[in-house]
Amino acid sequence: MPIIEVDNLRKEFKVYQHRKGFWGAIRNLASSQYSLIKAVDGISFGVDEGQMIGYVGPNGAGKSTTIKMLTGILVPTSGKINVAGLTPHKNRKENARRIGVVFGQRTQLWWDLPVIESFQLLRRIYRVSGENYSRNLDMFHDLLNIGDFINTPVRKLSLGQRMRCDLAAALLHDPPILYLDEPTIGLDVVAKQRIRTFLNNINQERKITIVLTTHDLADVEKLCRRMMIIDHGKIIYDGTVDEIKRRYGKNRRLVVDFARNYKHIHIPGSEIIRRNGHRIWLQFNRDHYSASQLISQIAEKYDIIDLTLEEPEIETIVAGIYEGKMEE
Ligand SMILES: Nc1ncnc2c1ncn2[C@@H]1O[C@H](COP(=O)(O)OP(=O)(O)OP(=O)(O)O)[C@@H](O)[C@H]1O
Ligand SMILES: [Mg+2]
Structure with missing residues (x-):
């Protein structure tokens, strides 16, 4: 139950549209302009x-x-x-x-x-x-x-x-x-x-x-x-x-902090999507690689200080849902 x-x-909000400038002010006097926000x-x-x-x-x-x-x-x-x-x-x-x-x-x-x-x-x-x-x-x-x-x-x-x-x-x-x-x-x-x-x-x-x-x-x-x-x-x-x-959580991100500034970083199975000094953001498909596989690969080749796994963001998933609907 x-x-x-x-x-x-449903919930709609009426929002007063304030026109700017001299002519805007005159038009505001002449007619009030509301726009409707469909919040729900x-x-x-x-x-x-x-x-x-x-x-x-x-x-x-x-x-x-x-x-x-x-x-x-x-x-x-x-x-x-x-x-x-x-x-x-x-x-x-x-x-x-x-x-x-x-x-x-x-x-x-x-x-x-x-x-x-x-x-x-x-x-x-x-x-x-x-x-x-x-x-x-x-x-x-x-x-x-x-x-x-x-x-x-x-x-x-x-x-x-x-x-x-x-x-x-x-x-x-x-x-x-x-x-x-x-x-x-x-x-x-x-x-x-x-x-x-x-x-x-x-x-x-x-x-x-x-x-x-x-x-x-x-x-x-x-x-x-x-x-x-x-x-x-x-x-x-x-x-x-x-x-x-x-459906949408296939791509995961791993943030890696290296102990040193490596010039060339290559980690098979993942793609570097961002880099900032000693820190890189890697994207990988979790159907093909597990995070632990990737982490042990990285740890073998490089000196690392820290690792964090990032969850996908809601915006990414929402975009994925719309794409999926279009394909249908
Ligand atoms: N009191 C209000 N008057 C006018 N518009 C409003 C009012 N409250 C909310 N809105 C509008 O309604 C829409 C939904 O707002 P709401 O706060 O429910 O979103 P939310 O999902 O909680 O967002 P957030 O993640 O930012 O908290 C937004 O466009 C917001 O600007
Ligand atoms: Mg809110």
Whole structure:
């Protein structure tokens, strides 16, 4: 049974077109010129209870607009949303009890207050029982390690620390659904990994349904079986992550830092697509070569300091989907 159902959902924004210059100003007086942005352009999908789904797409694709409609912050232009039997924008309060939300770009916490005081305020707003409150705080201590900075004002936290506190705050009232809009944006690898481990844990242990918006395909690859790709307000893919990897994830990139400045570098099975001093970017087809084969080849011939495997970017995959459709 889907806990979230979305049917032919649209959101349009009217944007005032301001004409510049003298004649532009006169024309602005004479008629107001609006242009219509179709931020979300007729999308339909369902999310089953306990599922963790990746919602990805390039900048401006419509991801945040979708999340805002699901949470009830934005009123749809048309279409239907049903979240656990409620229409979010019509039952905002009731809906808020059942959902947790994290916007990675902006904290939900009180900027000047110590983290713990934000938690206490939220506890009162959501009427969380003393028992549940302390059980949850214990869990956040264990899994998110927030104990070290729980008395620090939010504005003094690092981005990674703040994100962990935002996650904790979103889950204080035990919501069955969690919406995450770019929860790993701007974080380093270690901080990202910590958040991913936590999300996996609450999804599996507490069966929380999670909709995860991200630019980072590695998030989706590590966390979700299903992904939806949105572009220009339309869902252009809804299926398994494996299928996308199989179809579009063939070309992988390896970034190599050499210990010395080699004049001529040749590594069979790969192509150098960029070079910057001691660092090169190699592209290879993973159907033909494994990363470990390539790495051992490189290590045999050259002195290397560091290696990282880069995931394909969402833009590349979106382009691949359109190309595929044209070929069909
Ligand atoms: N309040 C608004 N008024 C006018 N246009 C808006 C508004 N909010 C979003 N848009 C426009 O709607 C489109 C979708 O925006 P949205 O924020 O949903 O994209 P996104 O997929 O979240 O992008 P990003 O990856 O950059 O966060 C964009 O063209 C954006 O400029
Ligand atoms: Mg966004």
